Amino acid sequence: MDEQERIYAAISMTLCELATARHYAPPLECAAFAKGQVPSGHTQAECVEALSRSAQFWSSYSGYLREIPQLCFAFRRWSDIDVAKEIYRNITAEKLALVRFLTEREKNAVATQRSWAHANQGLQDIVQALQTTSTWLSGHSDTVTTAINRNLQSVRKVFDQCAL
Numbered sequence: 001m002d003e004q005e006r007i008y009a010a011i012s013m014t015l016c017e018l019a020t021a022r023h024y025a026p027p028l029e030c031a032a033f034a035k036g037q038v039p040s041g042h043t044q045a046e047c048v049e050a051l052s053r054s055a056q057f058w059s060s061y062s063g064y065l066r067e068i069p070q071l072c073f074a075f076r077r078w079s080d081i082d083v084a085k086e087i088y089r090n091i092t093a094e095k096l097a098l099v100r101f102l103t104e105r106e107k108n109a110v111a112t113q114r115s116w117a118h119a120n121q122g123l124q125d126i127v128q129a130l131q132t133t134s135t136w137l138s139g140h141s142d143t144v145t146t147a148i149n150r151n152l153q154s155v156r157k158v159f160d161q162c163a164l
Contacts, residue, residue, distance in 0.1 A: 007044050008033075010065035014051060017060050027051065 011033050018024050027050030032039040039047070051057040064071075 004041060004044070006065060006068045007048065008038075009068050010061055011044065011047055011051070013064040014057065014061045018057070024056070027053075027057070 011030065015026050015030055015033055018026050026033075027047065029043075029050035030047040032043050033047060048061065051061045
C-alpha cells in the first residue's frame with residue numbers, strides 16, 4: 001500500500017468514527033471524503049491539516065494511519081480464510097456432483113448388466129431348445145428316413161404295376 005492509499009484509508013476510517021460518534025461534525029475540508037468521492041492529493045492534504053487542528057480528530061487519524069498495515073494484515077488474513085472456505089465449499093460441491101454422477105452411472109451400469117443377463121438367459125434358453133430339437137431330429141432322422149424309403153418303395157411298386 002503506498003502512502004496516498006494509507007492516508008486515504010486513515011481519513012476514511014477517522015470520518016467513519018466521527019459519523020458513528022454523532023457528536024462531532026467532520027471538517028469541511030474533508031467533505032469530499034464523506035461523500036465517498038476519491039479526492040486529489042491536494043484535497044487529502046487539506047483534510048489532514050483540518051484534522052490536525054483538533055486533538056481528538058488528530059489522535060484518531062494518526063492512530064489509524066499507524067495501524068493501517070496491521071489492519072490490512074488482519075483483514076487479509078480474514079479474507080484469506082474466507083477465500084479458503086469458499087474454495088473448500090466449491091471443492092465439496094464438485095465432489096458431491098462427482099459422487100452423484102458416479103452413483104447414477106453405477107445404477108445405469110447395474111440396469112444394463114441386468115438387461116444383458118436377461119438377454120443372455122433368453123439366448124441360453126434358445127440354444128438349449130435348439131440342442132434338444134437337434135438331438136431329437138438326429139435320433140428320429142434314421143427312423144424317418146427308413147419310413148420314407150419304405151413308402152417310396154411302395155409307391156414305386158404301385159407305379160411299376162400300373163405301368164405294366
